[in-house]
Amino acid sequence: MGSGKVTTGSAPFDFQGKHVTVAGLGVSGIPAARALHARGALVTVVNDGDDARSREQAEALEALGITVRLGDGATLPEGTELIVTAPGWQPGKPLFQAAAEAGVPVWGDVELAWRLRGPDAAPWLAVTGTNGKTTTVRMLAAILEAAGLRTAAVGNIGVSLLDVVLGEETYDVLAVELSSYQLHWAPSLRAHSAAVLNLAPDHLDWHGSMEAYAADKGRIYAGNQVACVYNVADKATEDLVREADVEEGCRAIGFTLGTPGPSQLGVVDGILVDRAFVENRQKNAQELAEVSDVRPPAPHNIANALAAAALARAFGVPAQAVRDGLRSFRPDAHRIEHVADLDGVAYVDDSKATNTHAAQASLAAYESIVWIAGGLAKGATFDELVAASAKHLRAVVLIGADRALIREALARHAPEVPVVDLDRTDTGAMLQAVTEAKRLAVAGDTVLLAPACASMDMFTNYNQRGDAFATAVGELRA
Known part of the structure; x- marks a missing residue:
């Protein structure tokens, strides 16, 4: 890690009378526009869309005296001194190119929240990664709460950081989920401690390359104080730590599913142990929890628990709170969720596995699987996933628009595995998929919905897809 001292604060910004452009309406743009307006900024909101919902939102903002331009998110408003953007807006958009040419800074909603923190604001324990962010942040919040700390799980998890920072409730510490989009636009962020859980190709259309994606993830380590x-x-995650410029004394802390070395957390004989935040870590280890305290105890979920524990321990949380927090934690729906057991076959919903990295982790958690997969590939390839998972597959049922890509990978890397290719992209296809999976499964198998694809070809979102799976399993039970 770099040894340069980085200040944990950021220069104050006087918004009074400043011309600020907010890019995008929605969950981040509207609170940003309101907060800036309340601080005396002259706010203009630009938005690509011009539909009924956008017009309704625009009318509410205009009633406050905020200018809104619908259907024109490309042009930089004259006199703009700062842009605050929704995290999903791509860096290559003409608006940002014009801002760069004019020397206008661009912040995201996270950067704005960071800048608007009060002098006694709660420190941030931050988490990013391709997969597992939400689960890890919620585990972390549960551990912090078990230690008696006032906390909240916020950020990309769906709770606006801006609302929390500007709200009346006070916190001791915040568990913050950050996406690569948010980190790209947050140059001043300085967390107490942070974790990068994993790195795999994702959102490359937005970032432009794997290198740029990794670099944005790595921003989370900048200026870390403790770990x-x-x-x-x-x-790749360790490489990001080595490249990070942090505060003097900040430590690199690893987590592993194997036996941990010094300055690591890991697993020994079914016990989660800490060899990082103990005296004489060359020889000593602290027991934190049992693997059975983690639900579900799938390998990648144990890794999530270790990462959460590492951040909590970096904040000084006692070992017992780690155990109590993990025991109290309940995973969100559609994340390796056990739906039912029928005739000795387990039915598991991991609809949240919307990319190959997440699906591979899910498939590794079970010995013998009838895999339901497919949807929108988003440019992904499936050879690595299938090659790594072939030994676990009894059969595969394919649905969705890009199922042929998975079928072709199966033909190359698992030609002996039976495949049912359902030529359907309607929502009713899920019942047929589950019926076929039941026919193929034998006692001891797991029927696993881990699509490795996005859901929008057939469903509104992964939640609806998971609900459809659970409903179909329920019909089999009837």
Whole structure:
């Protein structure tokens, strides 16, 4: 890690009379526009869309005296001194190119929240990664709460950081989920401690390359005060730590599913142990919890728990709170969710596995699987996933628009595995998929919905897809 001292604060910004352009309406743009307006900024909101919902939102903002331009998100308003953007807006958009040429800074909603923190604001324990962010942040919040700390799980998890920072409730510490989009637009962020859980190709259409994607993830380590937490099994995360410029004394802390070395957390004989935040870590280890305290105890979920524990321990949380927090934690729906057991076959909903990295982790959690997969590939390839998972597959049922890509990978890497290719992209296809999976499964198998694809070809979102799976399993039970 770099040894340069980085200040944990950021220069104050006087918004009074400043011309600020907010890019995008929605969950981040509207609170940003309101907060800036309340601080005396002259706010103009630009938005690509011009539909009924946008017009309704625009009318509410205009009633406050905020200017809104619908259907024109490309042009930089004259006199703009700062842009605050929704995280999903791509860096290559003409608006940002014009801003760069004019020397206008661009912040995201996270940067704005960071800048608007009060002098006694709660420190941030931050988490990013391709997969597992939400689960890890919620585990972390549960551990912090078990330690008696006032906390909240916020950020990309769906709770606006801006609303929390500007709200009346006070916190001791915040558990913050950050996406690569948010980190790209947050140059001043300085967390107490942070973790990168894993890195795999994702959102490359937005970032332009894997290198740019990784670099944006790595921004989370900048200026860390106590710990940069990385995944021992994913060298790319350790490389990001090595490149990070942090505060003097900040430590690199690894987590591993194997026996931990000094300055690591890991697993020994079914026990989660800490060899990082103990005296004489060369010889000593602290028991934190049992693997059975983690629900579900799938390998990648144990890794999530270790990362959460590392951040909590970096904040000084006692070992017992780690155990109590993990025991109290309940995963969100559609994340390796056990739906039912029928005739000795388990039915598991991991609809949240919307990319190959997440699906591979899910498939590794079970010995013998009838896999339901397919949807929108988003440019992904499936050879690595299928090759790594072939030994676990009894059969595969394919649905969705890009199922042929998975079928072709199966033909190359698992030609002996039976495949049912359902030529359907309607929502009713899920019942047929589950019926076929039941026919193919034998006692001891797991029927696993881990699509490795996005859901929008057939469903509104992954939640609806998971609900459809659970409903179909329920019909089999009837």
